[in-house]
Amino acid sequence: MPASTKFDAIIIGSGQAGNPLATALAAAGRKVALIEKAQFGGSCVNYGCVPTKTLLATAERLHLLRTAPEVAAPAVLGAAGLRADLAAAVARKDALLAQSRQGLEASLTGAGVALFRGHAAFTGPRTVRVAPNEAPHAPRDLTAPLVFINTGTRPAVPDVPGLADVPYLTTTQLLDLKELPEHLVILGGGYIGLEFSQMFRRFGSRVTIVEHSPQLLEREDDDVCEALKAGLAADGVEFVLGAEAHRVSRGPDGHLTLTAHTHQGERRVRGTHLLVATGRLPNTDDLGLGFAGIATDEKGFVQVNDFLQTNVRGVYALGDVHGGPQFTHISYDDYRVVRDALLHGKRRSARRRPLPYGIFTEPQVARIGLSEGQAREQQQPYRVAKMPVASIGRAQQTGECTGFWKVLVGPDDRILGAAIVGAAAAEVMAMLEIAMAGRLKYPVLQEMIFAHPTWSEALNTVFRHLKTAR
Known part of the structure; x- marks a missing residue:
């Protein structure tokens, strides 16, 4: 039987919830262990937002070169036939990931977090055995009154013959x-x-x-x-x-x-x-959750309550592993929910919070709050303002005219939700989210002075198109 080491908190997985939580608990004087069997940073850093958006930047530059004549810029010789140097683009991406991983590891170590590289599995409700990645190190048992599962997800593979x-x-x-x-x-x-x-x-x-x-x-x-x-x-x-x-x-x-x-x-x-x-599946099948009595759904996602607690006292699940929207910003907010409860005496529900998201294609797609379909399903009365991006001055200047803005307003003139398709969609959506968080009525945005010429300036005009939903 391996010797047991006691901690105040054990975090399994170095994701966007686990890393800041480890640092915050350590700064509060807690003895913290963080276990990671792969790379520090979780999905966002290693195979999610950071690498995909880094490669998307390469694709965007190529597209700009090919389309330069559309804004009367001189055509780049041979631009139409440009293809990516994929090996070079991947090398640039890898260099950025290595820098991010090293920075994360250094910040965790500097905060006093004990780092373990290896596979973790429960042997009891609040006992975890770590099998080190490198031989000949022996397995170690860690115990703590608080355990946080932050192991993320992996690609789901459908059962298609062949x-x-x-x-x-x-x-x-x-x-x-x-x-x-x-x-x-x-x-x-x-x-x-x-x-x-x-x-x-x-x-x-x-x-x-x-x-x-x-x-x-x-x-x-x-x-x-x-x-x-x-x-x-x-x-x-x-x-x-x-x-x-x-x-x-x-x-x-x-x-x-x-x-x-x-x-x-x-x-x-x-x-x-x-x-x-x-789609994706949770990384829970090899965690020994049965030995701890931790409940999962039929797909293996850890079941949690409004405060991210599992059915086992002292055990939490953070980030993608508990299901629901799988976004980095939601995982980070999981950290804040738990941090505030444990360190600041503030209980906030993880169920009732805004869920913004963006797709970084061209045109971008971004949404916050209710869609029209959801408003109808919930029998929520609303008016809708819809405006083509092509009518926005900034769009005409840049030539980025694809898409539309759509904003839903309730009977009290407050914003219920928005869907933006077009350039800078995610940034515009963030402004609407701030207005929603502050419970501002739409005329505040309609009359606000925005710098000219910016995308946000169109918030002065979009509400002119308000109509009662049919």
Whole structure:
């Protein structure tokens, strides 16, 4: 039996909730252990926001070079045929990730957090055994009255016949690809697949998205989905929607064929590479949760209450591992919910909070609060203001005219939600979120003095289009 070491808190996983919590608890004088079996930083740093947005920046620069003549800039010789130096782009991404990981490790160590590199599994309600990554170090048992599960998720792989027999890519693996695919087929039309679709199209690959739903982003309003689809299609992304994949095969030339049922009949999509982007599963199956009596749902997500507590006293789950919206900013807010409860005596529900999100395609898509569909489902009375981006002065100056702004207003003139499709969508959405948090009535924004010419200045004009919902 390994010797047991006592701590005040054990954190399993170095994600966007676990890292700041470890630092905050250590600063408060707690003895803290943080266990990480892979890389410091969790999904955001290693295979989520940071690497994808770094590579998207490469794709955006290529697109700007190709489209320079649209704003009367001199054409760059040969720009139309530019393709990404994918190996160089990946090297730049890797250098940034290494810097981020090193910075995180240094900050945790500097805060006095005890770091353990290895696999953690419960052996009891508040006892964790760490199997070190490197031999010949022996396993160690750690105990604490507080344990936080922050192990994140991994790509889900659908049960499609033949898929296991071909060299498909997950979203994590695609980030390390150093040779540009000739034709990338993407199974899944969620926000992750959409960002990758435009990225690789602009890199120079042919790209086809195969999605089971009849529209992209099935939880969004139809007009949002259609505007995004039109924007991606303008870049040359191809779509096969309402398609149920039922077979994957590999030909003698190494090319992959995805066969799917559609309303129009069977479709076969043939490509050089296949990306599987059909959701994510929690990293809980090897944590020994049964030994601690920690409850999960049928997919393995840890069940928590409004305060992120599991059914076992003293054990919490933070970030993507407890299900719900899987965004870095939500994971970080999980940290604040727990920090405030444990260190500041403030209890705040993790259920009743705004859930903003953005998709960093072009056009961008951003949303906060209720969509029109949700307002109807909840029988919430509302008026809606909808304005084309092309009517905004800043859009006319930059040539970024695709999309629309849509804002929902309640009977009390307060903002219920917004969907922005277009340039700077996420930044504009943040301003509306601030207004919602401050419970401002829409005329405050309509009469506010914004600097000219900015995207935010259009908040003066969008509410002129307010109409009662039909």
